[in-house]
Amino acid sequence: MAELTAAHDLVQNLAQDVVAGKRRALARAITLIESQKPSHRAQAQDLLSALPKDRQAVRIGLSGTPGVGKSTFIEAFGMFLADQGLKLAVLAVDPSSARTGGSILGDKTRMDRLSRHPGAYIRPSPSQSHLGGVGRRTREATMLCEAAGFDVVLIETVGVGQSETMVAGMTDLFLLLMAPAGGDELQGVKRGIMEMADLILVNKADGDLMPAATRTCADYAGALRMLRKRPRDPQDFPKAMMVSALAETGLQAAWDDMQTLIQWRRDTGVWDAIRADQALGWMQEEVQSGLRAALETHPQAGAVLAQVQGDVRAGTLAPSTAAHRVLQAFAAGGAEFSDTENSPDSR
Secondary structure: OHHHHHHHHHHHHHHHHHHOOOHHHHHHHHHHHHOOOHHHHHHHHHHHHOOOOOOOOEEEEEEOOOOOOHHHHHHHHHHHHHHOOOOEEEEEEEOOOOOOOOOOOOHHHHOHHHHOOOOEEEEEEEOOOOOOOOOOOHHHHHHHHHHOOOOEEEEEOOOOOOOOOHHHHOOOEEEEEEOOOOOOHHHHHOOOHHHHOOEEEEOOOOHHHHHHHHHHHHHHHHHHHHOOOOOOOOOOOOEEEEOEOOOOEOHHHHHHHHHHHHHHHHHHOHHHHHHHHHHHHHHHHHHHHHHHHHHHHOHHHHHHHHHHHHHHHHOOOOHHHHHHHHHHHHHHOOOOOOHHHOOOOOO
């Protein structure tokens, strides 16, 4: 009992330090929520429950193929925001090795100026083989950054391509960074990540690449007009525009458009609707994750799974039939669920 009380007090003190804006406390808190230890998951739930619910930052997701200049853009854009007096948190998701599970986590070294700015905080995290370009606990990390008083939380995804749309389900704005000569109108019409973007930013629009950037921007603008207009967008959105992280041009125009879109969504109630849908989606994902965890540790279902695996590999049993047997054993055995894989509802 004394140990539980001490752990509770420790979490409460950590929550207070996070709300007070202490950087070390924020780093410790994110490390805690990213831990997969059952005892840490319980503490993470207590921590998130202790956070204030009235603090909201502008959540911005940023995706793009590797080499398009995401880190360079984030540093330039982050310096632009921080120099205006805004507090910026960058959650950079680094790909994890499928073999070893390790990650380089070198994003801070690529954002040297921004990492030294007093108004900015950069936290690299491993994807841990979590699909969708984001980490398993990116939502919780965002909540912690909001509680710490940051005005803008920018989530940089792994950068895996067309399927990387999960970040759009946890942010207020989704930016897609593209390179000059990266595709024509037909490329832009592809469903998936293209139709999720609120702004398409054609980077490296400078020097010898300016003509190519101009053509690429026009191509994507035409492609966006061909896509069906979304009811949550005002006139002229989504749109494509040119920026240069190297020359630091186009950043003010991009930020102005982001603010225009944010204000329109707030005035029309779309902002609250998007946040509500995201909270519901988060809950559903947590339920699915909890069911998977319960299935993996269920004794009856585990026994049936061990029996049918050999038959499936030998080709004597259809995979769908085997799966049905496992699920039947799971349902008949009376599943016991643990809350170690669940987290509190998003606000």
